[in-house]
Amino acid sequence: MIVLQDLRKRYGGREILSGITVTLETGRVYAIAGPSGSGKTTLLQILAGYEHPTSGAVQVSNTLRLEYAPQDFLLFSTLTVWHHMRLKAAARRLQERWEERAHRLLADLGIANHCRARVGMLSGGERRRLQLAIALLPPSDVLLLDEPTSNLDAMASEQVWETLAREGAGKTMVICSHAPIPSQFEPVRWQLRGGVLDVE
Amino acid sequence: MWSDGKILRSAARMMRAKAPIQFRLAAATLFVAALTLSTMGLFAWRVVQDAKRQFVTNTAVHVILVNSRSLGEQELPRHVQWQDRQRIQQILDQSLSDAGARAWNVYQINFGITDSEGRADWVESVDPGAASLLGLAQVRDDTAYTTSSTASRLILYVPVVRQTQGGYESDQRIPMALSRVEPISRHAPLMTLSSAWNADSPNGRPLFVSYDTYRNILERAFGQPFAGVIRALERGQDFGIEPVASVAVYIPHLTDVDQVARILTAHHYNVAYALGAFQQLSSTWRTAARMAFGFILVTVVATYLGPWLAFRSDLRRSRKDLGILRHFGFSAQEVARIYHMKFRGMFLTCAGSMALYTLVAGTFMFRLPWYACAVLASVSTACVGLLSMVLARAARKTAALQLPHLLRLSNEME
Numbered sequence: 001m002i003v004l005q006d007l008r009k010r011y012g013g014r015e016i017l018s019g020i021t022v023t024l025e026t027g028r029v030y031a032i033a034g035p036s037g038s039g040k041t042t043l044l045q046i047l048a049g050y051e052h053p054t055s056g057a058v059q060v061s062n063t064l065r066l067e068y069a070p071q072d073f074l075l076f077s078t079l080t081v082w083h084h085m086r087l088k089a090a091a092r093r094l095q096e097r098w099e100e101r102a103h104r105l106l107a108d109l110g111i112a113n114h115c116r117a118r119v120g121m122l123s124g125g126e127r128r129r130l131q132l133a134i135a136l137l138p139p140s141d142v143l144l145l146d147e148p149t150s151n152l153d154a155m156a157s158e159q160v161w162e163t164l165a166r167e168g169a170g171k172t173m174v175i176c177s178h179a180p181i182p183s184q185f186e187p188v189r190w191q192l193r194g195g196v197l198d199v200e
Numbered sequence: 201m202w203s204d205g206k207i208l209r210s211a212a213r214m215m216r217a218k219a220p221i222q223f224r225l226a227a228a229t230l231f232v233a234a235l236t237l238s239t240m241g242l243f244a245w246r247v248v249q250d251a252k253r254q255f256v257t258n259t260a261v262h263v264i265l266v267n268s269r270s271l272g273e274q275e276l277p278r279h280v281q282w283q284d285r286q287r288i289q290q291i292l293d294q295s296l297s298d299a300g301a302r303a304w305n306v307y308q309i310n311f312g313i314t315d316s317e318g319r320a321d322w323v324e325s326v327d328p329g330a331a332s333l334l335g336l337a338q339v340r341d342d343t344a345y346t347t348s349s350t351a352s353r354l355i356l357y358v359p360v361v362r363q364t365q366g367g368y369e370s371d372q373r374i375p376m377a378l379s380r381v382e383p384i385s386r387h388a389p390l391m392t393l394s395s396a397w398n399a400d401s402p403n404g405r406p407l408f409v410s411y412d413t414y415r416n417i418l419e420r421a422f423g424q425p426f427a428g429v430i431r432a433l434e435r436g437q438d439f440g441i442e443p444v445a446s447v448a449v450y451i452p453h454l455t456d457v458d459q460v461a462r463i464l465t466a467h468h469y470n471v472a473y474a475l476g477a478f479q480q481l482s483s484t485w486r487t488a489a490r491m492a493f494g495f496i497l498v499t500v501v502a503t504y505l506g507p508w509l510a511f512r513s514d515l516r517r518s519r520k521d522l523g524i525l526r527h528f529g530f531s532a533q534e535v536a537r538i539y540h541m542k543f544r545g546m547f548l549t550c551a552g553s554m555a556l557y558t559l560v561a562g563t564f565m566f567r568l569p570w571y572a573c574a575v576l577a578s579v580s581t582a583c584v585g586l587l588s589m590v591l592a593r594a595a596r597k598t599a600a601l602q603l604p605h606l607l608r609l610s611n612e613m614e
């Protein structure tokens with residue numbers, strides 16, 4: 001369970017989030033929509049602990065394992081796809097079986113044939129899927145996904161949603177997306193507008 | 201199972217694979233800086249070593265020469281005489297007995313003596329026991345000591361001096377064989393103290409003999425026992441010669457030299473000594489040394505500023521990388537260690553090769569004693585180590601920055 005209480009965030013003089021109070025139930029999927037610049041990414045960054053709120057509180061039990069796939073690419077352009085999987089496995093201290101799992105994830109997302117390619121050579125959609133694979137590799141309780149299907153065509157999007165449905169089963173997921181989220185996730189749909197969250 | 205060290209090492213290896221040109225440039229500047237400083241240190245030490253040898257270990261600075269005595273304001277200085285050595289020794293024994301100063305005569309014969317090489321010699325000698333003034337262990341009776349002779353033996357044609365009404369005459373010469381000729385160093389204390397002893401001209405050259413040989417020559421020239429010659433001289437009889445050229449005072453400890461000179465001056469003796477000249481120089485020297493030290497310090501700082509700035513700029517450029525590593529889940533400390541591992545090997549190589557270079561170049565090129573090389577090697581290793589430590593600290597601070605800072609700042613730079 002994650003509780004946000006009267007969460008506010010301002011950049012300079014502009015208030016991006018103006019008093020958000022919600023509770024995220026364990027194991028549910030939350031779909032946050034909203035116009036560009038409304039603060040969806042900002043909200044995820046605060047949830048991930050990358051940004052501090054200007055005021056208000058985020059209560060996250062520190063036993064929860066969070067994985068965050070940001071909207072921007074946080075990848076090393078000179079390292080290969082497989083290097084990234086290894087780095088993630090190392091950072092999260094994954095055991096020997098991780099390689100198998102990493103291969104399967106890359107295959108599910110349709111980028112297994114790019115294993116030895118440098119990230120600088122990948123297309124935007126391939127990077128997007130690599131970033132997801134990295135977030136899905138370690139065991140986790142909460143997935144924060146920012147625009148998981150941007151840069152992707154319909155077929156690749158389909159692959160992503162299928163993978164997420166399988167890998168995210170039982171996990172709390174917060175997904176920001178302009179694209180509609182398949183109803184098989186049974187998401188709680190929220191609109192972020194004017195700095196506040198409205199239930200649709 | 202992953203061991204932590206292995207994880208970080210493999211991460212560091214991956215990061216090293218993406219080392220940009222800036223990093224290699226920084227590494228190159230580090231090597232150049234370390235090489236420059238090692239060489240500078242070796243060179244400076246060599247210079248100091250040479251200066252020391254010239255001024256401190258040179259026995260010339262232990263010697264004071266007394267040439268004359270000035271009694272009154274109006275009177276001309278009087279040349280040192282036969283009795284002066286004893287007087288000087290007494291003065292020193294009374295005023296400064298701890299110094300253990302010894303006074304010796306330096307003898308001369310005022311007329312030139314021709315030899316089998318066809319040259320005129322100014323024959324000189326020192327008291328028995330004063331061989332060190334000539335830079336010799338002993339002075340042999342059968343040997344002629346000179347700075348310039350290629351002959352293996354030498355015959356002196358000693359003139360027999362006859363007193364006439366107008367002065368002195370000589371129409372007879374007695375040959376006197378010296379069966380050996382040995383060189384004398386131009387760096388011997390007496391030679392460095394007075395240019396007269398170094399004068400080697402077609403008109404004559406200085407030729408040193410033992411005290412006994414010197415006496416022998418005088419006895420033959422004047423046709424009477426040496427004691428008789430001295431007695432006559434003490435009575436003030438004029439033989440046309442001044443046997444005592446000067447009194448040389450040897451002072452075992454450098455720190456006493458100045459005071460001995462002052463005491464002798466107080467007793468109206470006119471002194472000349474190398475240390476005096478050296479001390480006049482030394483205040484200038486001290487300023488120069490202080491300036492040189494300051495200059496070296498500034499150079500050290502400036503030289504290391506180059507690699508330091510280069511590494512700092514690499515660190516700033518690496519901010520995003522550090523941020524991504526943090527995003528992957530490494531802790532700030534781990535990220536700092538990964539970055540540190542990226543350059544640690546290079547610093548170790550640099551420190552090691554500099555230590556080796558300093559030892560080898562110091563021993564074989566600069567010919568410094570081993571401890572000097574060891575000290576300089578440790579200093580240059582320490583400099584590299586210090587830079588590495590400072591850089592590791594900077595990396596720790598950078599890695600601990602808040603993630604948006606790490607990720608955003610470098611976004612702006614791209």
Ligand SMILES: Nc1ncnc2c1ncn2[C@@H]1O[C@H](COP(=O)(O)OP(=O)(O)OP(=O)(O)O)[C@@H](O)[C@H]1O
Pocket residue numbers: 011012016034035036037038039040041042043071
């Ligand atoms: N670090 C920052 N400093 C200043 N302003 C910022 C910063 N980050 C975001 N903003 C501003 O906050 C607003 C919300 O940005 P955010 O990225 O959260 O929007 P978003 O809803 O994710 O938009 P999009 O759908 O385009 O991704 C934007 O107007 C942006 O300019």
Ligand SMILES: [Mg+2]
Pocket residue numbers: 040041042071146
């Ligand atoms: Mg966004």
